[in-house]
Amino acid sequence: AQSSVTIYGKIELAAGKPTGTTDKQIMDNNTGSRIGFRGVEDLGGGMQALFGFEHRLSPDTGTSTSTNFWNGYSTVGLAGSFGRVNLGRQYVAAFTHIQNQIDPFSGDTQAALRDTGMRFGGITKVRVADSIRYDFSANGINFAASVGEAPAGSPDRPMSVAVNYSAGPMFLGLGIENPEGANDNVWNIGGRYNFGFATLSAGYGKGSNNANVDAKGFLLGAVVPFGATDFKIGYAENKLDNTSLKTKRASIGADYNLSKRTKLFANYSKVGGGVPVGPKSGYSAGINHSF
Amino acid sequence: AQSSVTIYGKIELAAGKPTGTTDKQIMDNNTGSRIGFRGVEDLGGGMQALFGFEHRLSPDTGTSTSTNFWNGYSTVGLAGSFGRVNLGRQYVAAFTHIQNQIDPFSGDTQAALRDTGMRFGGITKVRVADSIRYDFSANGINFAASVGEAPAGSPDRPMSVAVNYSAGPMFLGLGIENPEGANDNVWNIGGRYNFGFATLSAGYGKGSNNANVDAKGFLLGAVVPFGATDFKIGYAENKLDNTSLKTKRASIGADYNLSKRTKLFANYSKVGGGVPVGPKSGYSAGINHSF
Amino acid sequence: AQSSVTIYGKIELAAGKPTGTTDKQIMDNNTGSRIGFRGVEDLGGGMQALFGFEHRLSPDTGTSTSTNFWNGYSTVGLAGSFGRVNLGRQYVAAFTHIQNQIDPFSGDTQAALRDTGMRFGGITKVRVADSIRYDFSANGINFAASVGEAPAGSPDRPMSVAVNYSAGPMFLGLGIENPEGANDNVWNIGGRYNFGFATLSAGYGKGSNNANVDAKGFLLGAVVPFGATDFKIGYAENKLDNTSLKTKRASIGADYNLSKRTKLFANYSKVGGGVPVGPKSGYSAGINHSF
Numbered sequence: 002a003q004s005s006v007t008i009y010g011k012i013e014l015a016a017g018k019p020t021g022t023t024d025k026q027i028m029d030n031n032t033g034s035r036i037g038f039r040g041v042e043d044l045g046g047g048m049q050a051l052f053g054f055e056h057r058l059s060p061d062t063g064t065s066t067s068t069n070f071w072n073g074y075s076t077v078g079l080a081g082s083f084g085r086v087n088l089g090r091q092y093v094a095a096f097t098h099i100q101n102q103i104d105p106f107s108g109d110t111q112a113a114l115r116d117t118g119m120r121f122g123g124i125t126k127v128r129v130a131d132s133i134r135y136d137f138s139a140n141g142i143n144f145a146a147s148v149g150e151a152p153a154g155s156p157d158r159p160m161s162v163a164v165n166y167s168a169g170p171m172f173l174g175l176g177i178e179n180p181e182g183a184n185d186n187v188w189n190i191g192g193r194y195n196f197g198f199a200t201l202s203a204g205y206g207k208g209s210n211n212a213n214v215d216a217k218g219f220l221l222g223a224v225v226p227f228g229a230t231d232f233k234i235g236y237a238e239n240k241l242d243n244t245s246l247k248t249k250r251a252s253i254g255a256d257y258n259l260s261k262r263t264k265l266f267a268n269y270s271k272v273g274g275g276v277p278v279g280p281k282s283g284y285s286a287g288i289n290h291s292f
Numbered sequence: 293a294q295s296s297v298t299i300y301g302k303i304e305l306a307a308g309k310p311t312g313t314t315d316k317q318i319m320d321n322n323t324g325s326r327i328g329f330r331g332v333e334d335l336g337g338g339m340q341a342l343f344g345f346e347h348r349l350s351p352d353t354g355t356s357t358s359t360n361f362w363n364g365y366s367t368v369g370l371a372g373s374f375g376r377v378n379l380g381r382q383y384v385a386a387f388t389h390i391q392n393q394i395d396p397f398s399g400d401t402q403a404a405l406r407d408t409g410m411r412f413g414g415i416t417k418v419r420v421a422d423s424i425r426y427d428f429s430a431n432g433i434n435f436a437a438s439v440g441e442a443p444a445g446s447p448d449r450p451m452s453v454a455v456n457y458s459a460g461p462m463f464l465g466l467g468i469e470n471p472e473g474a475n476d477n478v479w480n481i482g483g484r485y486n487f488g489f490a491t492l493s494a495g496y497g498k499g500s501n502n503a504n505v506d507a508k509g510f511l512l513g514a515v516v517p518f519g520a521t522d523f524k525i526g527y528a529e530n531k532l533d534n535t536s537l538k539t540k541r542a543s544i545g546a547d548y549n550l551s552k553r554t555k556l557f558a559n560y561s562k563v564g565g566g567v568p569v570g571p572k573s574g575y576s577a578g579i580n581h582s583f
Numbered sequence: 584a585q586s587s588v589t590i591y592g593k594i595e596l597a598a599g600k601p602t603g604t605t606d607k608q609i610m611d612n613n614t615g616s617r618i619g620f621r622g623v624e625d626l627g628g629g630m631q632a633l634f635g636f637e638h639r640l641s642p643d644t645g646t647s648t649s650t651n652f653w654n655g656y657s658t659v660g661l662a663g664s665f666g667r668v669n670l671g672r673q674y675v676a677a678f679t680h681i682q683n684q685i686d687p688f689s690g691d692t693q694a695a696l697r698d699t700g701m702r703f704g705g706i707t708k709v710r711v712a713d714s715i716r717y718d719f720s721a722n723g724i725n726f727a728a729s730v731g732e733a734p735a736g737s738p739d740r741p742m743s744v745a746v747n748y749s750a751g752p753m754f755l756g757l758g759i760e761n762p763e764g765a766n767d768n769v770w771n772i773g774g775r776y777n778f779g780f781a782t783l784s785a786g787y788g789k790g791s792n793n794a795n796v797d798a799k800g801f802l803l804g805a806v807v808p809f810g811a812t813d814f815k816i817g818y819a820e821n822k823l824d825n826t827s828l829k830t831k832r833a834s835i836g837a838d839y840n841l842s843k844r845t846k847l848f849a850n851y852s853k854v855g856g857g858v859p860v861g862p863k864s865g866y867s868a869g870i871n872h873s874f
Contacts, residue, residue, distance in 0.1 A: 064653070104358045
């Protein structure tokens with residue numbers, strides 16, 4: 002009876018220890034475990050109605066990860082030859098099109114480099130509520146623009162425009178984001194190239210936080226497939242101009258793919274620079290299952 | 293594997309400005325965006341077991357609309373030749389059978405007239421927890437009676453009885469509701485008639501709130517279909533006896549049906565009388581998708 | 584589109600009055616009304632990936648029963664010839680394998696005896712967060728071991744080991760549980776035998792709570808099938824060593840099975856001993872539907 006609804010999701014859990022603590026734990030930090038409901042209705046004439054909402058959960062404790070129950074997104078929209086328009090709470094254009102594209106760990110697990118190298122200084126948003134987003138894709142080029150309501154007391158409407166190009170082994174992306182503060186803004190650029198023996202990726206970003214402090218960061222990564230195993234390594238750092246200290250993270254890990262939907266993983270991270278407090282190394286081993 | 297569960301729902305979002313504020317926004321006020329799970333089991337001999345629970349969400353922010361996660365309803369019951377009996381948190385009889393039947397805007401969007409003309413004075417409840425409800429339908433006549441536990445500190449059990457008749461172009465309904473307070477009670481009457489070129493509707497209600505202040509209201513509406521478009525217009529007002537001021541709302545709008553499940557809409561409202569504060573006009577344009 | 588997800592659940596509501604109150608009510612206490620999402624992926628070579636998460640709701644009020652939205656469990660794991668390993672928030676081994684096996688009322692409704700006779704003194708946990716659990720079954724023998732993180736400020740990791748044997752008419756189970764406190768621990772033993780005209784069950788437990796007070800309890804039960812009706816009767820009590828007072832509960836009831844998935848039930852309980860306050864009798868009649 003669910004012909005118009007698709008249920009999908011992902012659940013990831015690991016045993017390990019994040020950086021910054023001595024607490025060995027069963028953990029799901031950074032994993033994005035989720036269950037979502039989405040659907041597409043064919044309206045004829047090349048038009049489609051789209052909807053979706055996605056819950057994020059912390060499976061180690063059985064709780065919602067956020068007071069926003071549908072923390073992933075909640076949207077309804079239309080698609081056609083003109084592209085796609087969605088209303089609701091949804092991803093910022095720069096997040097989907099470039100900020101989340103460079104990290105070899107895909108922003109998952111304690112080893113994730115994305116938030117160090119591509120989303121630094123407390124500038125960026127992953128999602129914006131009360132927003133409109135437009136997407137258009139053609140000939141390998143994917144364009145997106147998102148704008149949300151200015152939150153109460155904030156001077157700006159959070160805006161973002163991003164574009165990427167994906168063809169064969171190559172991915173290139175560029176995004177700009179102007180969050181709701183008066184001074185905050187950032188741009189990111191990056192790419193990936195699949196050389197066959199390895200996919201190398203590099204990204205860079207530069208911006209200013211709402212206190213008008215300049216910040217910049219970069220991320221370098223590599224994924225080396227070997228049979229069913231993907232070896233991963235990467236390094237990211239960022240620096241705010243009002244401090245001489247960088248924030249650094251290096252990670253190494255491997256995914257063992259049991260199927261297209263299920264993998265085991267193990268990884269190790271080390272943080273450096275002046276900002277991190279507590280133990281500088283972290284590690285985890287676990288399972289990631291999509292459905 | 294879901295043969296016994298149906299997933300259904302509705303999601304509506306608009307850009308606009310409600311009455312009472314200057315805040316232009318992406319909004320889902322009054323929309324009832326929802327996802328529900330329900331099922332029917334054939335028990336043989338004309339008997340069925342029924343269950344359902346329905347979540348209400350605010351897709352503009354990705355949150356639950358209520359601390360009651362299953363704010364729509366949550367019931368289990370039996371159906372047979374005797375009718376249907378459901379236990380749980382569920383709709384009040386007068387709400388489903390008359391109060392929610394007259395508004396050409398169906399209680400949705402900022403243009404909704406239902407809560408001005410049919411559910412006034414803070415008397416009525418949409419749903420009652422800890423309740424039993426009985427429904428019986430035959431020959432176009434639909435009868436319902438609901439009774440809930442008296443909430444802690446309340447003198448009355450919330451009760452409601454309602455009946456409507458639907459046949460061909462005609463709908464007539466009548467309901468009475470006695471909520472949990474000592475003095476609150478209301479009755480509503482109304483009807484719709486589909487003349488082909490238009491469906492006209494009218495409803496009236498009269499009651500008393502828990503402070504024993506008499507209140508009355510009415511609602512007039514019309515829906516004029518024109519190809520795939522439904523033009524809608526209506527007016528509602530109510531008045532409490534302890535004030536010389538009426539609360540008034542007039543709304544006009546149009547739905548463009550992209551399919552049976554998806555429509556675009558635009559509407560404009562104006563409120564009047566003494567009660568409303570802030571800007572008196574509101575408008576919205578958006579999309580409503582059922583699944 | 585849900586080939587990889589199974590939706591399942593149970594909803595139970597009754598009219599009645601629990602022990603300890605004079606409040607007649609629509610109630611779902613002890614029922615475990617739920618909706619869950621689970622799936623199994625065949626990985627080849629006898630291996631499977633497993634996931635599931637289960638929400639618990641109170642259908643009388645439409646609320647989540649816990650601030651843990653996924654209060655039932657939330658796990659991901661692997662199964663194979665080696666058994667099953669799951670990570671997440673999940674049932675304690677002793678709960679599933681013995682504590683929840685003896686009560687003829689299955690821990691459901693106001694008549695439930697489980698928490699009096701098998702889970703006494705505030706010692707046991709139903710579930711543990713941040714845990715690993717291992718299950719192995721062969722030749723009718725089912726073994727489970729679970730261990731969770733020590734909660735902040737607690738000296739112990741909650742651990743449990745349990746085994747049961749189920750063959751034909753016979754069930755035997757044994758479990759030990761050592762929760763997170765310094766002094767708390769308990770073991771349970773019990774069994775069921777289906778004599779055809781009746782299934783008789785008996786269980787016993789002995790332990791110590793975290794204040795180092797010894798406690799013990801037992802449960803006796805019988806289920807007598809008669810056509811579509813299951814008559815149920817049982818008695819449970821427990822006693823803490825620092826009091827001369829026992830906590831006692833006797834229950835009698837009947838389930839009328841409308842189908843394999845739906846039953847009507849009625850039951851009566853009486854509590855005794857020194858601990859209960861308020862009215863000592865309770866009763867309920869209602870419906871239980873699985874999907």
